Amino acid sequence: MSDIKRRIKSIESTIKITSAMKLVSASKLRKAKIKFESVKPFFAEIYANMVDLASRIDVQQLHYVHKHIEPSNKVLYIVIGGDRGLAGGFNLNLFKKVVRTVDKKKVVILPIGKIAISFFCKNGFEILSEFSGISEEITPEKAYHITAKILHNYDSGVFDEIYLAYTGFMSTLSQEPMIKKILPLDFGKSKQGDSRRSLNYDPAPNAVFAAIVPQYFAGMLYGGIVESFAAEQAARSNAMESATGNAEEIINNLALKYNRARQFAVTKEIIEIVAGGAAGQ
Secondary structure, three states: OHHHHHHHHHHHHHHHHHHHHHHHHHHHHHHHHHHHHHHHHHHHHHHHHHHHHHOOOOHHHOOOOOOOOOOOOOEEEEEEOOOOOOOOOHHHHHHHHHHHHOOOOOEEEEEEOHHHHHHHHHOOOEEOOOEOOOOOOOOHHHHHHHHHHHHHHHHOOOOOEEEEEEEEEEEOOEEEEEEEEEEOOOOHHHHHOOOOOOOOOOOOHHHHHHHHHHHHHHHHHHHHHHHHHHHHHHHHHHHHHHHHHHHHHHHHHHHHHHHHHHHHHHHHHHHHHHHHHHHHO
């Protein structure tokens, strides 16, 4: 019985930890959602301006739209993972999606987050550079600093394409691994532009477009990091809630075993007393 009591106390300590982690993640999730929602309109407006500009000039003259004349056969994947574990399948689901998608011989990884860095380094991927501990405190300025170096490599022809891999926040209970193509830009049907927009650009639309693209890229990275951080907190909160529930169920089962063992011991002691009394007569 003493072993059962020790196990119960140990699991009760675990429940305190998982419950505290759930509360912390829930608090961080609320802040991350506010941060993400506040920035979405700004970058949506940047994208709308890019579409409008693209509709006014020859696509073939747009830098960042057409493919490189001399391809390098190298593709960059920016993979946004977490800095901590205990978040269920949050990290692994994204990493598996990236591994299934890429050709290891042609891809270069820029991992963000300690878990992403560890995974792709251990699995022998070529690493461009790595960033950790930035997700919670990311700012547009930091994102711009990161993308400036990446754009320099793209402009130099080091990479033919750039992709962003992160976990999308669908809801508190649902997170989805996502991969989005950043460069070269492909507006698709959006290339038609918005006839309601009557903006005049100074200097020429080509120059304005070239100036907006770096901001758009930084915005995509910033938004991806903020959304991924929100998804991570939701995943960890759900994982801790599940762990707490499982631990409570184990305690209930152990308590049942303890009570049965205690009843058996009491019954055995009564039988021994009765038997001893009968023998004394």
